Amino acid sequence: MARSDMQKLLWVDLTARRSQAIATPDWLQEAFVGGKGLGAKLMNDLTSAGVDPLAPECPLMFLTGPLTATAAPSMRACVVTKSPLTGTFLDSYFGGRFGPEIKYAGYDGIIITGRADAPVYLWIKDDAVELCPADAIWGQDALAANAAIKRDLAAPEATVVTIGQAGENRVPFALVSCEYNRQAGRGGAGAVMGAKNLKGVALQGSRVVGVHDLPAFRAACREAHAAIAANEECRTLTYGGTSTSVAWASEAGVLPVRNHADQVDPKADRLGDEAQYKHLFLGKAACFGCPIRCSQMGAIRTGKYAHQITDIVEFESAALLGSNLGIHDVRAVAHLTKLCDRCGIDSMSAGGIIGFAFEAARNGVLQAPDGVTLDFGSVAGAEYLLRAMALQENELGRLLSQGVKRAAEILDGGTRHYAMHVKGLEMPAWGPRGTPGMGLAYMTADRGGCHQRGFMIAYEVGGREYKGRPVPAHTIEGKAEILKGEQDYLAGTDTLVKCDFGAFAVPPEVYARLLQAATGRPVSATFFNELGERIWNQTRLFNLREGIKPEDDRLPRRIAEEPLPDGPHKGQRISAEDMNRMRADYYRVRGWDAQGRPTPQTLARLGLNEPPRFTLPNRDKE
Amino acid sequence: MERMQIKTHFDRCTGCGLCQLACSERLLGGYNPHRALLQIAHQCENLYHFPTVCNQCENAYCAKVCPVQAIARDAATGAMVVDPDKCIACNLCHRYCPLHIVGVDPELKKSVKCDLCGGAPACVAACPTGALEIVHRTVPGPVKEES
Numbered sequence: 093m094a095r096s097d098m099q100k101l102l103w104v105d106l107t108a109r110r111s112q113a114i115a116t117p118d119w120l121q122e123a124f125v126g127g128k129g130l131g132a133k134l135m136n137d138l139t140s141a142g143v144d145p146l147a148p149e150c151p152l153m154f155l156t157g158p159l160t161a162t163a164a165p166s167m168r169a170c171v172v173t174k175s176p177l178t179g180t181f182l183d184s185y186f187g188g189r190f191g192p193e194i195k196y197a198g199y200d201g202i203i204i205t206g207r208a209d210a211p212v213y214l215w216i217k218d219d220a221v222e223l224c225p226a227d228a229i230w231g232q233d234a235l236a237a238n239a240a241i242k243r244d245l246a247a248p249e250a251t252v253v254t255i256g257q258a259g260e261n262r263v264p265f266a267l268v269s270c271e272y273n274r275q276a277g278r279g280g281a282g283a284v285m286g287a288k289n290l291k292g293v294a295l296q297g298s299r300v301v302g303v304h305d306l307p308a309f310r311a312a313c314r315e316a317h318a319a320i321a322a323n324e325e326c327r328t329l330t331y332g333g334t335s336t337s338v339a340w341a342s343e344a345g346v347l348p349v350r351n352h353a354d355q356v357d358p359k360a361d362r363l364g365d366e367a368q369y370k371h372l373f374l375g376k377a378a379c380f381g382c383p384i385r386c387s388q389m390g391a392i393r394t395g396k397y398a399h400q401i402t403d404i405v406e407f408e409s410a411a412l413l414g415s416n417l418g419i420h421d422v423r424a425v426a427h428l429t430k431l432c433d434r435c436g437i438d439s440m441s442a443g444g445i446i447g448f449a450f451e452a453a454r455n456g457v458l459q460a461p462d463g464v465t466l467d468f469g470s471v472a473g474a475e476y477l478l479r480a481m482a483l484q485e486n487e488l489g490r491l492l493s494q495g496v497k498r499a500a501e502i503l504d505g506g507t508r509h510y511a512m513h514v515k516g517l518e519m520p521a522w523g524p525r526g527t528p529g530m531g532l533a534y535m536t537a538d539r540g541g542c543h544q545r546g547f548m549i550a551y552e553v554g555g556r557e558y559k560g561r562p563v564p565a566h567t568i569e570g571k572a573e574i575l576k577g578e579q580d581y582l583a584g585t586d587t588l589v590k591c592d593f594g595a596f597a598v599p600p601e602v603y604a605r606l607l608q609a610a611t612g613r614p615v616s617a618t619f620f621n622e623l624g625e626r627i628w629n630q631t632r633l634f635n636l637r638e639g640i641k642p643e644d645d646r647l648p649r650r651i652a653e654e655p656l657p658d659g660p661h662k663g664q665r666i667s668a669e670d671m672n673r674m675r676a677d678y679y680r681v682r683g684w685d686a687q688g689r690p691t692p693q694t695l696a697r698l699g700l701n702e703p704p705r706f707t708l709p710n711r712d713k714e
Numbered sequence: 715m716e717r718m719q720i721k722t723h724f725d726r727c728t729g730c731g732l733c734q735l736a737c738s739e740r741l742l743g744g745y746n747p748h749r750a751l752l753q754i755a756h757q758c759e760n761l762y763h764f765p766t767v768c769n770q771c772e773n774a775y776c777a778k779v780c781p782v783q784a785i786a787r788d789a790a791t792g793a794m795v796v797d798p799d800k801c802i803a804c805n806l807c808h809r810y811c812p813l814h815i816v817g818v819d820p821e822l823k824k825s826v827k828c829d830l831c832g833g834a835p836a837c838v839a840a841c842p843t844g845a846l847e848i849v850h851r852t853v854p855g856p857v858k859e860e861s
Contacts, residue, residue, distance in 0.1 A: 094744065162745050163735040189731075196746050235759065249748070272760045298820055300744035310739075321842075376843075377760045378730035380747075383842035385728040389761045401759045 094302030096610035107206030126157030127589035131172030146287035161192035166594025187379030188274030196297025234269035256436020259286035265441035304612035323597030332365035334407035345659035351447035356659035397427035411521030412443025418468030435482035444518030514541035526661025529571035546578035584620030729763035733837035768828035776807035
């Protein structure tokens with residue numbers, strides 16, 4: 093009977109220059125399903141404590157889920173490794189067309205270990221796996237490298253992931269650019285790839301991805317499509333992608349402004365959908381199999397930065413490279429974002445670091461080089477720092493490219509106060525003062541400062557109800573329980589691998605029906621929460637093994653100590669005492685001890701106490 | 715007389731491939747866009763998406779070059795349809811198709827092409843933006859005589 097997973101993982105050992113297809117163990121799929129789940133278990137099993145993310149032995153994995161590549165709408169895939177920025181578990185998700193192609197080539201995932209002795213790219217065409225020299229492509233930006241690999245292979249149909257110069261330079265927030273220009277952006281997977289001397293992976297697959305029960309699967313797909321078509325949030329995303337969030341976030345008082353000094357920006361609308369429609373948007377592009385088409389393709393048509401083709405300036409980039417830097421010309425922000433995409437750095441971390449640098453320069457802790465303005469509002473200053481970091485052009489670039497956490501440790505001079513990160517990952521563009529549940533989500537997200545592991549703002553200012561009741565914004569009571577449910581559900585559905593935007597509309601029971609019809613395993617609507625809790629504890633175990641302590645589950649000092657100067661949450665902060673209370677509450681609802689460790693009972697309940705271990709055959713010969 | 719065909723509108727296409735998923739599902743019982751009977755070219759950094767479907771040509775080279783007359787017009791739908799029992803998988807149809815949209819499937823080992831799903835194309839139904847449209851074109855005299 094057909095099932096929607098391919099029952100094979102491809103292991104590529106770059107050191108030995110060999111590859112091998114490995115049967116995906118049934119127990120692994122049963123307990124962890126795919127995507128994040130598979131990644132959590134494999135990272136735990138395939139690495140030993142303290143593994144250097146940039147060492148050959150650290151795996152870099154491209155993982156799909158049982159619904160990737162099927163007709164289930166809005167599915168993605170993920171990159172999993174250990175983050176060189178945070179030292180934690182890293183899962184980074186991408187849409188586009190590369191994820192499905194992994195399955196069309198016949199695999200549930202690709203596990204890459206080792207380090208090539210010279211720059212290479214991988215060419216996988218069904219069973220044929222080839223390492224091709226990439227010396228001529230090394231040094232090119234991520235999009236140029238995509239084109240170069242297709243030319244080199246004479247395979248315009250191939251789907252390709254690449255790194256830019258930042259990945260080659262092992263910048264710890266370097267991204268992986270996925271066919272086409274969809275980023276596995278956060279946490280530095282691109283640096284892990286660069287450290288392997290791996291410039292790209294090209295795929296072409298001819299396998300058919302089947303499902304267990306086609307009529308039931310088709311019926312569930314129809315339900316999912318109908319839910320998306322009827323959903324207001326999805327319709328807003330179709331209209332203007334995430335750009336519509338800019339003005340909303342400012343009105344709601346959660347938009348980062350000038351390195352998170354404030355959370356309202358009277359000029360926010362200059363960065364949002366109306367401005368982007370006027371200056372950038374031409375048409376829409378969709379990820380594979382997605383009816384939402386949130387990506388708005390276009391070009392900068394006028395001004396200093398014309399003429400470049402641009403994707404939408406996503407909310408996170410618009411805020412972190414815009415309002416957070418005091419820049420309000422959306423064409424300039426599009427230019428900076430494109431530069432990040434091409435050099436292959438995470439625009440979110442980049443915006444956080446540049447904001448930090450501007451503030452440090454204003455405070456006299458950083459000296460601007462001659463002829464460069466390092467201050468809020470300076471596009472040229474931002475561009476200077478982007479290039480300096482990605483291309484490792486100078487001392488300042490090398491310092492800042494370590495991320496705000498390490499840069500603040502080196503610079504000292506009070507800069508830790510405004511180094512806006514959690515566990516080393518620069519904060520997303522949703523300021524948490526006034527929404528402490530969002531703060532707790534940042535404190536406890538497994539990859540550090542991330543908004544996608546539990547988006548509490550939706551409850552706290554977005555009007556979403558919990559158990560039929562509105563959730564007050566400023567209180568801290570009860571937030572841990574809501575957050576646990578969010579984290580578990582999202583982790584559970586990140587095994588499929590769902591897109592967060594499709595998940596606005598598609599309800600748990602429809603995901604359950606899709607998964608059941610696709611795989612034949614019985615799935616209840618509560619399945620994803622139970623699965624997600626197992627995964628969340630598995631990543632916690634990994635992070636504890638890697639040295640994460642309760643004191644790392646905290647927010648930046650600015651958030652704790654500086655009351656907001658303005659806006660609907662004026663006067664709000666999340667004090668050390670608030671954090672302590674929320675953390676204790678959270679550990680309790682999670683079944684963790686006071687040190688943030690899952691108790692033996694919790695592990696036993698989740699089946700994590702004595703699991704089988706996944707190994708790669710004859711890996712010791714590596 | 716009027717004849718049904720699928721018209722593409724690249725200005726509405728987002729490149730999502732839902733059409734290809736629907737098509738491969740019908741053809742193969744599973745999913746792979748590369749083996750669907752319509753293709754999408756993503757160009758210019760994803761700025762344009764050009765869908766290509768079979769034109770159901772009046773002057774169908776695929777049928778003319780077929781050495782075993784395996785491709786013929788279906789009387790009910792007007793689509794050019796491959797008879798798999800006749801097809802010898804020589805792939806000449808692919809070679810001479812101006813759109814390269816007909817050809818031998820690697821696993822089925824038979825030429826496959828769009829048959830308009832017997833009159834209710836799955837791709838058109840799956841397209842969320844109206845980039846694929848069922849149109850009826852007027853065909854000129856000589857064909858009328860045939861019918």
